Amino acid sequence: MGTTSAGCELAKLPPFRDLPASVSKKLADISRLIRYRAGQTVAHDGEKTSFIGCVGEGVLRMQKTLPDGRQHIVGLLVEGDMFGRVLDGPLHFAIEAATDVSVCAFKRRPFEALLEQSPELERSVLLNILNELDRARHWMLILSQRKVSSRIAGFLLMLCTELDQAAAAVGPEHGAVDVTIPISRTDLAHLLGSRPESISRALHALADAGWIEMKTPYQIRILDIDALVAQSGEEDPISIEVLEELFRGDRKRTG
Amino acid sequence: MGTTSAGCELAKLPPFRDLPASVSKKLADISRLIRYRAGQTVAHDGEKTSFIGCVGEGVLRMQKTLPDGRQHIVGLLVEGDMFGRVLDGPLHFAIEAATDVSVCAFKRRPFEALLEQSPELERSVLLNILNELDRARHWMLILSQRKVSSRIAGFLLMLCTELDQAAAAVGPEHGAVDVTIPISRTDLAHLLGSRPESISRALHALADAGWIEMKTPYQIRILDIDALVAQSGEEDPISIEVLEELFRGDRKRTG
DNA sequence: CGGTATTTTGAGTATCGTCAAGGCCAGTGG
DNA sequence: CCACTGGCCTTGACGATACTCAAAATACCG
Numbered sequence: 070m071g072t073t074s075a076g077c078e079l080a081k082l083p084p085f086r087d088l089p090a091s092v093s094k095k096l097a098d099i100s101r102l103i104r105y106r107a108g109q110t111v112a113h114d115g116e117k118t119s120f121i122g123c124v125g126e127g128v129l130r131m132q133k134t135l136p137d138g139r140q141h142i143v144g145l146l147v148e149g150d151m152f153g154r155v156l157d158g159p160l161h162f163a164i165e166a167a168t169d170v171s172v173c174a175f176k177r178r179p180f181e182a183l184l185e186q187s188p189e190l191e192r193s194v195l196l197n198i199l200n201e202l203d204r205a206r207h208w209m210l211i212l213s214q215r216k217v218s219s220r221i222a223g224f225l226l227m228l229c230t231e232l233d234q235a236a237a238a239v240g241p242e243h244g245a246v247d248v249t250i251p252i253s254r255t256d257l258a259h260l261l262g263s264r265p266e267s268i269s270r271a272l273h274a275l276a277d278a279g280w281i282e283m284k285t286p287y288q289i290r291i292l293d294i295d296a297l298v299a300q301s302g303e304e305d306p307i308s309i310e311v312l313e314e315l316f317r318g319d320r321k322r323t324g
Numbered sequence: 325m326g327t328t329s330a331g332c333e334l335a336k337l338p339p340f341r342d343l344p345a346s347v348s349k350k351l352a353d354i355s356r357l358i359r360y361r362a363g364q365t366v367a368h369d370g371e372k373t374s375f376i377g378c379v380g381e382g383v384l385r386m387q388k389t390l391p392d393g394r395q396h397i398v399g400l401l402v403e404g405d406m407f408g409r410v411l412d413g414p415l416h417f418a419i420e421a422a423t424d425v426s427v428c429a430f431k432r433r434p435f436e437a438l439l440e441q442s443p444e445l446e447r448s449v450l451l452n453i454l455n456e457l458d459r460a461r462h463w464m465l466i467l468s469q470r471k472v473s474s475r476i477a478g479f480l481l482m483l484c485t486e487l488d489q490a491a492a493a494v495g496p497e498h499g500a501v502d503v504t505i506p507i508s509r510t511d512l513a514h515l516l517g518s519r520p521e522s523i524s525r526a527l528h529a530l531a532d533a534g535w536i537e538m539k540t541p542y543q544i545r546i547l548d549i550d551a552l553v554a555q556s557g558e559e560d561p562i563s564i565e566v567l568e569e570l571f572r573g574d575r576k577r578t579g
Numbered sequence: 580c581g582g583t584a585t586t587t588t589g590a591g592t593a594t595c596g597t598c599a600a601g602g603c604c605a606g607t608g609g
Numbered sequence: 610c611c612a613c614t615g616g617c618c619t620t621g622a623c624g625a626t627a628c629t630c631a632a633a634a635t636a637c638c639g
Binding site for chain 3: 215253254255265266268269270273286
Binding site: 141143198201205215264 | 519
């Protein structure tokens with residue numbers, strides 16, 4: 070992990086973009102940029118962090134350590150997300166770098182002081198938390214899907230819409246979007262409540278159906294978003310089952 | 325639904341318990357008590373509510389309407405929980421009464437004005453949201469369990485710890501706790517990503533194992549909390565395998 | 580270019596979902 | 610007061626899906 074002595078580039082981060090110059094300047098004064106490499110631990114479970122963080126580039130994962138010692142991912146943090154439990158208490162999970170990542174860190178004490186001085190900053194922080202709450206609820210929707218393929222479809226859609234807006238806009242082809250899965254199959258399995266093998270099979274099933282394309286296990290091109298949307302929310306529609314059957318039958322006959 | 329002209333009993337609700345008298349008084353002035361009967365709609369999906377609510381007695385459920393018209397429960401609101409999207413935007417889900425319920429409602433505009441005047445209130449609201457975020461993450465943990473019985477165990481534990489602290493304290497027998505499931509099997513199935521039949525079977529399996537006892541389908545007595553905890557995290561008898569691995573050397577693997 | 584970790588595939592088993600039927604309780608009307 | 614009706618929970622049998630174990634293929638890294 071490397072740190073720069075200078076404050077980090079606040080202006081670019083969504084939470085601070087619209088802050089008054091005076092506040093922005095004070096923020097910069099108490100901030101520093103920290104870089105982590107994939108796999109490094111940013112904060113431990115139960116730790117009361119000495120700083121409030123805001124993710125720049127890259128992805129962090131939040132994970133809970135279960136009684137039996139295994140680790141369970143409970144969410145991802147992406148650009149603009151803040152962490153560190155403003156205003157109180159220790160974390161209820163550990164935070165690790167899922168990819169190489171840059172984090173803008175504010176010393177906790179000065180940050181909380183600044184929070185009381187600046188309603189704008191406070192509002193911005195509150196909105197950020199509200200946003201995270203929405204995302205957590207969205208996750209709940211995804212996780213309460215019964216079929217693995219539905220959960221994967223939901224996950225991929227979340228990657229497009231909430232995680233990678235910039236990249237999503239510049240789809241390489243008409244209606245196609247490239248996304249990068251920021252974690253391994255094993256981690257993805259934990260996140261979605263499944264196993265690596267099932268994840269792999271479901272992903273390849275989506276590919277066989279023509280909804281997506283896998284250049285590498287981590288580089289996914291989404292070819293038919295509408296189909297994924299249908300898949301993510303629903304599974305009963307006979308259309309999918311029919312298509313699967315048609316596909317299987319087609320293969321058997323032609324093969 | 326009935327409303328009283330007088331402000332509701334704020335002092336008892338956790339979010340407002342420790343507020344200065346001056347703020348508390350102003351809050352009472354802009355509040356009113358609303359009662360809903362089980363099944364009534366409190367707020368619609370996409371609505372920007374005219375009031376901020378705080379749950380008194382009873383349980384509300386948050387539910388999302390899927391494209392196909394079915395409804396999917398994304399969470400429950402219990403005593404002390406606030407709702408109504410302070411500071412911005414419309415709801416992303418509908419709110420209905422799961423049981424008969426009393427809600428303390430504040431007119432939105434005055435409430436937000438008061439929010440800016442009172443840092444204590446603002447802090448209290450923020451902590452409330454933070455709390456909800458934690459709960460949502462807890463839900464994610466429960467929902468990412470692969471077996472229905474694990475998810476049910478986690479749900480029951482959540483009922484004890486977060487929903488029914490008062491009742492949990494006065495267990496009728498040594499180590500036993502009574503909880504009330506506030507929603508139907510069908511709703512529970514939606515919430516946990518399963519089906520009513522599977523829920524029923526899993527519940528009866530827990531009863532057969534002796535961990536719980538069902539007086540009625542909604543009245544559950546928890547006989548062995550430790551067993552439920554074990555069940556809610558992991559249940560496969562892998563514990564031995566894990567322990568062996570831990571003994572040999574706990575080398576940390578990176579994603 | 581080899582060595583290792585990760586992903587993928589295959590076969591067999593367990594769990595869950597689906598369909599259909601029966602039981603329990605509450606509210607209704609004779 | 611009792612039969613009837615509808616809703617919900619429960620149970621059983623069967624099919625679909627996902628998990629487990631084991632092995633092969635691929636990607637990653639030096």
